[in-house]
Amino acid sequence: xxxxxxxxxxxxxxxxxxxxxxxxxxxxxxxxxxxxxxxxxxxxxxxxxxxxxxxxxxxxxxxxxxxxxxxxxxxxxxxxxxxxxxxxxxxxxxxxxxxxxxxxxxxxxxxxxxxxxxxxxxxxxxxxxxxxxxx
Amino acid sequence: xxxxxxxxxxxxxxxxxxxxxxxxxxxxxxxxxxxxxxxxxxxxxxxxxxxxxxxxxxxxxxxxxxxxxxxxxxxxxxxxxxxxxxxxxxxxxxxxxxxxxxxxxxxxxxxxxxxxxxxxxxxxxxxxxxxxxxxxxxxxxxxxxxxxxxxxxxxxxxxxxxxxxxxxxxxxxxxxxxxxxxxxxxxxxxxxxxxxxxxxxxxxxxxxxxxxxxxxxxxxxxxxxxxxxxxxxxxxxxxxxxxxxxxxxxxxxxxxxxxxxxxxxxxxxxxxxxxxxxxxxxxxxxxxxxxxxxxxxxxxxxxxxxxxxxxxxxxxxxxxxxxxxxxxxxxxxxxxxxxx
Numbered sequence: 001x002x003x004x005x006x007x008x009x010x011x012x013x014x015x016x017x018x019x020x021x022x023x024x025x026x027x028x029x030x031x032x033x034x035x036x037x038x039x040x041x042x043x044x045x046x047x048x049x050x051x052x053x054x055x056x057x058x059x060x061x062x063x064x065x066x067x068x069x070x071x072x073x074x075x076x077x078x079x080x081x082x083x084x085x086x087x088x089x090x091x092x093x094x095x096x097x098x099x100x101x102x103x104x105x106x107x108x109x110x111x112x113x114x115x116x117x118x119x120x121x122x123x124x125x126x127x128x129x130x131x132x133x134x135x
Numbered sequence: 136x137x138x139x140x141x142x143x144x145x146x147x148x149x150x151x152x153x154x155x156x157x158x159x160x161x162x163x164x165x166x167x168x169x170x171x172x173x174x175x176x177x178x179x180x181x182x183x184x185x186x187x188x189x190x191x192x193x194x195x196x197x198x199x200x201x202x203x204x205x206x207x208x209x210x211x212x213x214x215x216x217x218x219x220x221x222x223x224x225x226x227x228x229x230x231x232x233x234x235x236x237x238x239x240x241x242x243x244x245x246x247x248x249x250x251x252x253x254x255x256x257x258x259x260x261x262x263x264x265x266x267x268x269x270x271x272x273x274x275x276x277x278x279x280x281x282x283x284x285x286x287x288x289x290x291x292x293x294x295x296x297x298x299x300x301x302x303x304x305x306x307x308x309x310x311x312x313x314x315x316x317x318x319x320x321x322x323x324x325x326x327x328x329x330x331x332x333x334x335x336x337x338x339x340x341x342x343x344x345x346x347x348x349x350x351x352x353x354x355x356x357x358x359x360x361x362x363x364x365x366x367x368x369x370x371x372x373x374x375x376x377x378x379x380x381x382x383x384x385x386x387x388x389x390x391x392x393x394x395x396x397x398x399x400x401x402x403x404x405x406x407x408x409x410x411x412x413x414x415x416x417x418x419x420x421x422x423x424x425x426x427x428x429x430x431x432x433x434x435x436x437x438x439x440x441x442x443x444x445x446x447x448x449x450x451x452x453x454x455x456x457x458x459x460x461x462x463x464x465x466x467x468x469x470x471x472x473x474x475x
Contacts, residue, residue: 045239045243054177054178054179054180056180058182062186065182065183067180089181089182091178091249092243092262114242116258116262116277117258117295118220118238118241118245118258118259119257119258119295119296119297120216120220120257120258120259120296120297120298121286121296121314122212122214122257122314122320123284123318123319123375124284124286124320125319125375125376126285126322127285127454127461127464128285128464130466
């Protein structure tokens with residue numbers, strides 16, 4: 001029967017595999033400068049900087065994300081590694097990214113207002129009517 | 136050599152295909168269903184909302200569709216803000232500092248309303264569309280320009296009034312306008328009603344240009360066929376109905392026509408398949424009098440030709456209707472035989 005074809009491991013392979021996994025553990029402990037990131041996000045307009053409610057804060061692949069509260073405060077839901085990049089985005093403001101270092105535990109982010117003009121022609125069904133003298 | 140030919144072939148064919156037919160193998164029903172089931176009272180968690188809308192869709196065009204459709208059926212047009220903005224922009228037209236201050240104040244107001252109450256004006260629609268496309272890494276742009284509606288048939292070339300979007304899929308740009316697709320505003324009653332018009336998504340650039348003149352010419356997607364601004368302001372006035380019923384707009388290319396009494400005039404359009412030309416009518420308005428005429432209708436390949444002989448002198452607004460929906464407006468000045 002085909003199911004009986006289990007792989008017989010020699011002792012040396014076993015040792016190799018174990019070593020492989022151990023090496024993995026080692027490297028991750030070396031890199032594991034876990035940083036807990038929290039802070040406050042503000043938005044800067046022409047006059048003043050105010051806390052922003054509901055800023056999207058996320059890792060590039062968007063696998064982990066959170067948003068700021070009414071006071072602009074947030075705590076990133078996962079401890080991050082040194083070198084990770086988190087993004088801050090909010091409608092009407094320019095996106096900002098921050099690279100995590102050992103010291104990025106308490107962030108104050110000030111987003112800049114996006115420079116765009118606000119226009120708006122609405123869609124109506126109002127029928128055109130010529131404006132002529134005598135009408 | 137063969138490779139070069141192949142490349143040429145690919146370039147040529149991709150260029151040839153029009154906007155909608157590029158995706159005719161894709162059914163938007165799934166994207167539309169997702170868009171209609173996902174609710175979000177506020178827009179604070181835009182990433183989550185966008186990912187929820189798109190995570191079960193395989194192709195980029197379906198993702199764009201779900202985002203677009205969601206915006207169209209959830210974001211209301213804020214007429215109050217629109218008219219306030221129009222007033223202020225006119226007032227500060229010559230004062231760039233005051234205008235910048237107003238713009239900044241408006242932006243705060245606008246984005247806060249969009250986030251909390253899902254109401255906005257067209258730049259807000261276009262901005263939101265772009266922001267959501269960014270979340271799923273689909274390239275898109277806000278296109279600024281001139282939107283031609285009943286209220287704005289006279290333009291100041293220094294004063295753009297509308298914003299819409301272009302997005303890029305498989306290296307090709309496509310057009311959409313969520314503001315006008317979302318519904319209809321009743322300016323006099325200060326009211327907005329959601330009424331989705333599918334004609335503003337993947338619209339043929341030749342039709343889109345009839346009331347969307349971009350400041351950045353390349354976003355007309357017409358290449359060197361882009362009309363001049365003067366040609367644009369002389370075009371007929373098209374309504375939402377044109378986008379609902381037309382595949383292509385052919386002629387007449389102008390709004391105003393001066394004819395002699397007794398002359399016959401042709402109107403040429405390519406209607407969508409499901410349209411029965413029998414329901415087309417021309418409504419003549421002169422002063423307070425309004426009369427409906429049935430034009431002579433013929434078909435040549437896919438083009439529908441409406442023919443009408445003007446037997447009465449006068450100055451008429453001529454509206455093309457399909458059933459109860461207005462499609463286009465023209466102006467005809469019909470002169471008596473000996474008049475110049």
